[in-house]
Amino acid sequence: MSDEALLPNITTASPRALVLSGESAVVVTHDGEIETLKLSQARGLAETTPMLVCHARLTGARLGAVPALALDILELFAFVRPAQFTVPTPKGLAQSLELPAPEDAESEALVLWQAQAALLAELSALDREQTERAAAIASQMAKGGWRWSGNVLQALGFPPHEQDTLKALASWSLMPEWEDIAPDEAGSAGIDASEARQRLADVLGKSKQTEPRPQQSDYASALSAAFSDDGGTVLAEAGTGVGKTLGYLAPASVWAERNNGAVWLSTYTRNLQRQIESETQRIYPDNKQQVVIRKGRENYLCLLNYEDAVRASFVNHAALITVGLIARWLEATKDGDIKGGDMPGWLPDLIGRQRTYFMADRRGECLHGGCVHYKKCFIERSVRQARTAKLVIANHALLMSAAAAGGIDEQFPPTRFVFDEGHHLFHAADSAFGSDLTGAAGYDLRRWLLGGEGRSKGRVRGLSKRAEPVLPDGDKGPALLDAIKQQALVLPGEGWRQRIEEGEPRGLYEQFLLGLRAYVNAKNSEEDRSYSIETDITAPPPELLAEADKLRAILKELAETVTRLRVLILNRLEKEENLEGEIRRRIEPLGRTLQSYVIDQIEAWSSMLEGLHTQTPPEFVDWLGIERIDGNDVDVGFYRRWLDPTKPFALAMQLQAKGMVITSATLTDSSLDNEAAWQIAEAETGTVHLDKPAIRAKVPSPFNYAQQTRVLVVTDVPQKDDTAVANAYRELFLASGGGALGLFTAIERLKRTHRALMKPLAAAQLPLYAQHVDGLDPHTLIDIFRAEGNACLLGTDAVRDGVDVPGRALRLIVFDRIPWPRTDLLLKARKAAMGGVDYTERLTRQKLRQAFGRLIRRADDHGVFVLLSPLPSRLASAFPGVTPERVTLAEAVEISRSFLTPV
Numbered sequence: 001m002s003d004e005a006l007l008p009n010i011t012t013a014s015p016r017a018l019v020l021s022g023e024s025a026v027v028v029t030h031d032g033e034i035e036t037l038k039l040s041q042a043r044g045l046a047e048t049t050p051m052l053v054c055h056a057r058l059t060g061a062r063l064g065a066v067p068a069l070a071l072d073i074l075e076l077f078a079f080v081r082p083a084q085f086t087v088p089t090p091k092g093l094a095q096s097l098e099l100p101a102p103e104d105a106e107s108e109a110l111v112l113w114q115a116q117a118a119l120l121a122e123l124s125a126l127d128r129e130q131t132e133r134a135a136a137i138a139s140q141m142a143k144g145g146w147r148w149s150g151n152v153l154q155a156l157g158f159p160p161h162e163q164d165t166l167k168a169l170a171s172w173s174l175m176p177e178w179e180d181i182a183p184d185e186a187g188s189a190g191i192d193a194s195e196a197r198q199r200l201a202d203v204l205g206k207s208k209q210t211e212p213r214p215q216q217s218d219y220a221s222a223l224s225a226a227f228s229d230d231g232g233t234v235l236a237e238a239g240t241g242v243g244k245t246l247g248y249l250a251p252a253s254v255w256a257e258r259n260n261g262a263v264w265l266s267t268y269t270r271n272l273q274r275q276i277e278s279e280t281q282r283i284y285p286d287n288k289q290q291v292v293i294r295k296g297r298e299n300y301l302c303l304l305n306y307e308d309a310v311r312a313s314f315v316n317h318a319a320l321i322t323v324g325l326i327a328r329w330l331e332a333t334k335d336g337d338i339k340g341g342d343m344p345g346w347l348p349d350l351i352g353r354q355r356t357y358f359m360a361d362r363r364g365e366c367l368h369g370g371c372v373h374y375k376k377c378f379i380e381r382s383v384r385q386a387r388t389a390k391l392v393i394a395n396h397a398l399l400m401s402a403a404a405a406g407g408i409d410e411q412f413p414p415t416r417f418v419f420d421e422g423h424h425l426f427h428a429a430d431s432a433f434g435s436d437l438t439g440a441a442g443y444d445l446r447r448w449l450l451g452g453e454g455r456s457k458g459r460v461r462g463l464s465k466r467a468e469p470v471l472p473d474g475d476k477g478p479a480l481l482d483a484i485k486q487q488a489l490v491l492p493g494e495g496w497r498q499r500i501e502e503g504e505p506r507g508l509y510e511q512f513l514l515g516l517r518a519y520v521n522a523k524n525s526e527e528d529r530s531y532s533i534e535t536d537i538t539a540p541p542p543e544l545l546a547e548a549d550k551l552r553a554i555l556k557e558l559a560e561t562v563t564r565l566r567v568l569i570l571n572r573l574e575k576e577e578n579l580e581g582e583i584r585r586r587i588e589p590l591g592r593t594l595q596s597y598v599i600d601q602i603e604a605w606s607s608m609l610e611g612l613h614t615q616t617p618p619e620f621v622d623w624l625g626i627e628r629i630d631g632n633d634v635d636v637g638f639y640r641r642w643l644d645p646t647k648p649f650a651l652a653m654q655l656q657a658k659g660m661v662i663t664s665a666t667l668t669d670s671s672l673d674n675e676a677a678w679q680i681a682e683a684e685t686g687t688v689h690l691d692k693p694a695i696r697a698k699v700p701s702p703f704n705y706a707q708q709t710r711v712l713v714v715t716d717v718p719q720k721d722d723t724a725v726a727n728a729y730r731e732l733f734l735a736s737g738g739g740a741l742g743l744f745t746a747i748e749r750l751k752r753t754h755r756a757l758m759k760p761l762a763a764a765q766l767p768l769y770a771q772h773v774d775g776l777d778p779h780t781l782i783d784i785f786r787a788e789g790n791a792c793l794l795g796t797d798a799v800r801d802g803v804d805v806p807g808r809a810l811r812l813i814v815f816d817r818i819p820w821p822r823t824d825l826l827l828k829a830r831k832a833a834m835g836g837v838d839y840t841e842r843l844t845r846q847k848l849r850q851a852f853g854r855l856i857r858r859a860d861d862h863g864v865f866v867l868l869s870p871l872p873s874r875l876a877s878a879f880p881g882v883t884p885e886r887v888t889l890a891e892a893v894e895i896s897r898s899f900l901t902p903v
Contacts, residue, residue: 015050015071017112018042019090020062021105022762028109039063046070050147052112055088057349057775071147073112073119074350078325079138079152080119083332083342087787088780090115095787116151123155131156133331136168137324144313144320169310169323171330172303177375183387183412186261188658190229193221196251203246203282215699216243220250222697223661227255227263227416231659233687235422235678235694237667239701239880240853245279248418248661249391253283255416256390263416264294264392264408266399268424269801270340270779276393276420284390292389294382296398298362299339301330303373305359322351326359336378345780353777365448365461369585370469387412396424400432403652405596415658422662423846425685429645435604438637439492439500442509445601446491449484453494467565470586472572480565487558490551501633508554512547517636519544520624534625534825537638540612552609559602566594608640619643621829641826643833646686654690662687666849668698669842671877680842683834703856705881710864710899711852712892713871713884719817722749726756728868728889729814733757735897736812736864738766738790743800743815743851747772750794753816761792771795785809800850806857811900813855817869819847841874848878864896 017028025042027035037045045051046067053059053070060066074088077096086096090108093115094101102108126134135158142149142160153160200220204213219238226234238244252263267273277293284290306326313319325347333342338356348356361379374380386392387409396419402408419425447453451462464481471477490508505511523535540548570591572579579587608622616622620640627635642648653660662685668677678696679688687694717728733740744750754770761768767788769781776784778798785793786805793799803810821827821843831839855863865879876884887895 015052016045017052017109018046018059018067019054019105019109019112020059022765023759024105025063026105026109028106028113030113032110034106034109052116054090054093054112055346055350058088061773061775069147072350073115074346075146075325076116076119076148076152078344078347078350079134079148079328080122082325082328083334085342085344085783087783088344088346089784089787092784092787120151120155123152124157126156131158133174134328136163137327139163140165140168140313140320141324144317144324146321146324165314165320166310169313169327170307171327172307172373172376174331175303175376178377178381178384180384181388184260186412186415187259188229188415189258190231191224191227191251191254191258193224195254196220196224196227199254199283200246200250203250207282213243213702215239215702216247219244219247219697219699222695222699223248223418223663224251225695226418226659226661227251228659231416231657232692233657233660233662233690233694234697235667235681235685235687236661236663236697236699237681238663238665238699239703240665240856241701241703241859242699244420244663244665245276246282248420248663249276249279249283252416252418253390261416262386262389262392262414263418264394264399264414265418265420266394266396268396268421268428270395271782271804272421273340273393273395275804280391280393289385289388290390292382292385292392293335293337293341294386294392294394294398295337295339296395296401297366297379298357298360299341300336300361300378300382301326301333301338301359302361302366303376303378304367304371305361306330307373309355309359319355322355325351326356335382340779345777345783349776349780366589367461367466367586368589369582370466374585383409396421396428397432400428400649403649403656404432405592405600407652407656410592413656415656417653417657417659418661418663420663422664422685423666423850424664425649425662426646429649429686430641433642433645433648435601435608435640436637437605437608438635438639439496439510439513440635441601441637442492443494443496445598446488446493448597449488449491466586466590467569470569470572470583470590472568472576476568477565480561480568483561484558484565487554487561490554490558497633497635500636508547508551512544512551513636515541515544515547516624516638517626517633520626520636530628530631532625532627534623536825537612537616537622537624540624545612548609548612552606555602555606555609559599559606562594562598562602566591566599604640605638608638616640619647621826623825643829644683644686646684647689650686650689653686662694665701665853666846669845669877670880671845671874701880703859703861705856705879708856708862709852709879709882710895711879711882711884712864712866712895713886714866714868714889714892715870715886716888717868719869722752723756725749725816725868726753729753729816730757730760731889731893732812732814732866732896733761733766733792734764735893736900738788738792739808739811739900740792741785741799741803741810741813741854742792742794743813743819744794744796745817745819747796749816750796754794757792757794767791769793771799800847800854803854804857805854806861808861808902810854810857811861811863812866812896813851813863814866814868815848815851818844818867818871818875819851820844845875845878848875849880852879862900864899866892866896 014030019026023039025037025039027037043063043065050069050071051067052073053067054073056066056070056072077086086092090102090111094111097115097118099111099114102111135153135156138149138152139160197217197220200217219242222236223234225232256263265276273293280291309323313323329343335341338360399408407413449463463484467481492510496510499505499510500514500517505514519540520533520535524533569587573587619642621643622640624638626633667681669680682688682694718724729742751773754773757768769784769791771778771781781793782803785791786809789809821840852865855865871884
């Protein structure tokens with residue numbers, strides 16, 4: 001094959017830069033010729049002409065069709081500057097590449113040409129070794145039809161050339177191996193309040209922050225009790241603006257340095273993890289492995305899965321584009337984190353989110369010490385770095401899962417913890433300690449035990465692959481594996497969902513699901529089948545009980561067989577003193593996983609199935625349900641949750657933690673008297689279950705909300721009239737001049753409002769973005785919203801919880817209605833046990849308070865919060881220091897315009 005044949009042949013036409021602006025499009029040639037077209041004209045042109053665009057997927061969604069011959073400048077950016085972030089807009093590119101900031105659509109289109117020139121110039125300036133690596137990868141991507149390959153190879157000074165694909169893309173070969181250094185045993189010496197205050201003062205002094213912040217110092221002082229000799233738990237509320245992150249980093253870092261041990265900092269949102277890491281640089285500016293981020297393994301690229309993807313591309317050349325861009329990132333990444341790390345959030349959108357996340361270990365398929373890439377594994381590296389770090393930034397999901405499985409790092413367990421976003425602990429524990437006997441859960445377990453079948457046969461590794469290399473001599477091990485293979489056939493296999501819908505189940509598990517599905521449908525006779533449905537387990541039919549008994553019997557046999565295999569393997573650790581290191585490294589994690597993922601899960605299922613004959617234990621809530629998305633059944637099963645999930649969380653943490661901080665801006669409910677508010681906070685964070693009572697601390701916000709904000713309750717917008725609601729959003733967004741966040745309780749209403757806002761906001765030159773519409777992940781949307789300055793963003797809970805936008809980029813929040821919690825059987829049970837109507841109102845006030853807290857992030861911020869539905873007076877305390885004003889829409893528009901117009 002000739003060199004030229006390796007390059008994609010798209011067309012001989014010259015590319016044109018394309019930028020959309022409302023109902024029109026601006027097209028600019030490389031020579032600077034500018035043309036303004038209607039969207040329909042631009043759509044037709046994009047079908048035949050190469051178009052230089054910024055984010056092809058977003059452009060296609062707005063154009064009505066993905067440009068057939070698009071050259072996405074973000075793909076070039078990802079290739080030239082791997083593991084570097086840019087806001088995925090022309091303005092963002094201009095800032096990252098230090099180009100003149102564009103002011104209109106025409107200059108944005110010109111920026112795309114300027115960005116192309118700047119990026120290709122950077123390639124031309126690479127040294128010899130970097131050039132060769134880039135050229136090797138680009139040549140492979142050319143085979144897949146990458147439209148940038150010709151420009152890239154020309155800039156590198158390399159013609160396209162044939163090379164072994166595996167060699168070219170074997171990025172793992174360039175990675176260093178981690179060192180297994182056992183940390184010294186951590187000390188337990190405490191610190192006092194004065195040391196926490198001094199550390200905070202030192203850090204602020206180095207950053208030349210002269211503004212006195214007594215609230216922050218008081219907060220750091222109060223938290224020091226968790227790091228004292230006696231330890232204990234501190235439950236601390238710190239109002240927005242106190243400087244919570246640096247406030248707890250101060251005592252945590254002093255304790256970690258004194259004791260040569262790690263303090264684990266846990267958050268709920270990915271956004272806050274990034275904020276914490278940024279703040280730690282003020283204490284450890286050079287880092288030097290003092291700070292490590294830890295996440296669940298599903299967040300990290302698995303090198304073995306990546307190698308599988310490379311090998312698969314031998315046949316499927318189109319995959320070489322995805323693999324090539326990941327190869328470039330892999331050789332530059334700091335920690336291999338593909339979700340919220342240094343992989344830009346927009347990159348999976350461009351190359352395929354499923355293709356990207358497919359390269360993570362999402363179903364516990366890890367071979368651990370038996371993997372050829374074990375010594376280079378990102379996950380194993382982060383585990384070891386965490387053991388010698390001073391601060392480990394984790395998340396609630398990881399810590400909850402570890403706690404549910406028996407402990408956090410059994411070898412070197414940490415003893416001091418800070419849980420930020422503590423108001424989310426209840427929800428995080430709910431997920432970690434619950435049990436789902438569903439089709440999806442059963443299918444995942446079958447895949448883990450048997451490996452891939454059917455279409456997934458080649459990739460998924462079963463128990464035999466993990467266990468056979470560590471079995472002791474003799475025939476017991478192979479016999480147990482054979483028995484497990486036979487017994488696991490009871491679990492749902494590939495195609496289970498279709499078989500259930502067609503009434504043709506295969507095996508006892510699927511037969512049980514079929515009966516369960518029929519029962520749930522019979523108990524829910526409403527005509528609208530668009531949403532998930534559920535029913536309690538009161539008096540299930542005899543035939544369903546009989547199927548449950550049969551299923552429980554075979555599941556019990558499976559658990560017993562797996563237990564015998566686990567014992568057989570673990571006995572090698574005691575009986576064989578000279579067991580080689582690789583075998584030992586494989587046995588220990590396999591033993592843990594067999595217990596937590598297989599045995600414990602099956603035992604929980606068996607208990608649930610047995611409970612169908614009796615009443616649900618009082619500490620649990622059980623129900624049967626069918627999960628639906630857009631009217632399609634996606635799962636069916638039997639669900640169990642703790643009535644109070646913080647109880648198992650607290651009891652698990654009590655066994656490990658000597659000191660804990662649980663903190664948030666919204667721990668207590670200001671509508672209650674002080675003592676009652678604290679008692680509820682203790683109940684909802686689990687500290688009520690600890691042997692020692694938590695120490696309480698509250699530091700108010702330094703912000704003057706009465707002067708900095710207005711809270712408006714609009715009284716004349718009909719709630720059921722989508723047109724009226726959309727009109728209200730339009731008038732309010734126009735009045736604020738952008739910088740507006742629209743929050744919704746229902747996705748369909750968000751979509752309808754988005755359609756109604758597109759033309760009027762475009763006419764006013766206000767960019768509009770929307771979750772569930774633009775096809776971008778929430779974090780990317782927030783990054784764009786923050787950078788644009790005058791954009792409007794529509795979203796649901798995920799956007800509300802992730803927003804941290806100081807300044808005028810967020811100056812208006814509009815909520816379509818009061819965010820009452822969704823009524824289901826679980827909520828009804830908790831409502832009955834935790835205060836009735838007061839419980840649901842507390843949840844609602846907390847959501848409103850969290851949303852309101854997004855508005856003011858620093859002392860000079862001003863903002864307006866608008867609610868388009870009636871607000872009961874008992875919810876008004878959700879807005880600290882502000883009295884809600886009941887106004888008409890016309891009055892709300894005028895107030896917003898005057899209050900938000902800069903003086």
